[in-house]
Amino acid sequence: MAAKNTQRNNNEITLLAVSKTKPSEDIIAAYEHGQREFGESYVQEAVDKIAQLHAYSDIIWHFIGPIQSNKSALVASNFDWVQSVDRLKIAKRLDSQRPEVMPPLNVLIQVNISAEEAKSGCHPDEIAELAQFIEQCTHLTLRGLMAIPAKTAVTQVQVQYFEQLQTCFDKLKTQYPHIDTLSMGMSNDVEAAISAGSTMVRIGTDIFGTRT
Numbered sequence: 001m002a003a004k005n006t007q008r009n010n011n012e013i014t015l016l017a018v019s020k021t022k023p024s025e026d027i028i029a030a031y032e033h034g035q036r037e038f039g040e041s042y043v044q045e046a047v048d049k050i051a052q053l054h055a056y057s058d059i060i061w062h063f064i065g066p067i068q069s070n071k072s073a074l075v076a077s078n079f080d081w082v083q084s085v086d087r088l089k090i091a092k093r094l095d096s097q098r099p100e101v102m103p104p105l106n107v108l109i110q111v112n113i114s115a116e117e118a119k120s121g122c123h124p125d126e127i128a129e130l131a132q133f134i135e136q137c138t139h140l141t142l143r144g145l146m147a148i149p150a151k152t153a154v155t156q157v158q159v160q161y162f163e164q165l166q167t168c169f170d171k172l173k174t175q176y177p178h179i180d181t182l183s184m185g186m187s188n189d190v191e192a193a194i195s196a197g198s199t200m201v202r203i204g205t206d207i208f209g210t211r212t
């Protein structure tokens with residue numbers, strides 16, 4: 001819908017179905033409707049579901065939650081993408097822990113776009129250094145940026161945050177032309193995100209219902 005309003009092509013935007021807290025049956029139901037990319041936020045819960053759904057071998061799993069050091073090996077060995085890399089230490093660990101037999105892990109740098117103290121994500125000024133490091137990692141492939149801006153119901157403010165991230169993305173792309181993913185937009189702010197250039201929206205509630 002938002003894509004239509006802003007005259008963007010639907011096939012430029014990937015839908016990531018965020019299945020955290022939801023049972024494997026819900027993932028299978030979405031899979032049967034053609035959904036292939038799923039996002040999870042809690043490592044142990046995700047690893048259990050990935051094992052249960054092993055037979056669905058074309059599912060692409062994205063880790064989108066905060067990464068603790070002691071969980072990075074599980075993330076490196078179970079996921080196809082990690083969207084929440086926000087510091088060098090974690091990038092280093094993921095690179096060294098990615099199993100040799102697997103293709104490189106696709107990485108998005110998470111940016112704290114609305115500068116909230118409590119949220120994860122690096123400061124926009126730190127993107128360049130992190131990107132430079134990730135680029136020289138054999139087992140990581142830099143794909144772009146992700147953000148979870150502060151919640152607001154004011155559309156203009158949502159758009160303003162997303163445009164800031166888009167600006168960071170455009171700047172990064174001049175240096176790394178192969179990056180292709182700007183992950184922004186959730187159930188509450190998806191239209192603002194798409195109008196500001198999102199290429200991947202992460203939708204939980206509007207697909208699977210509210211979480212308890």
Ligand SMILES: *Cc1c(COP(=O)(O)O)cnc(C)c1O
Nearest residue numbers: 018041064186187202203204205
């Ligand atoms: C939970 C979550 C989402 C999905 O949020 P909804 O509001 O349910 O669509 C998207 N991105 C991240 C990083 C999340 O943790």
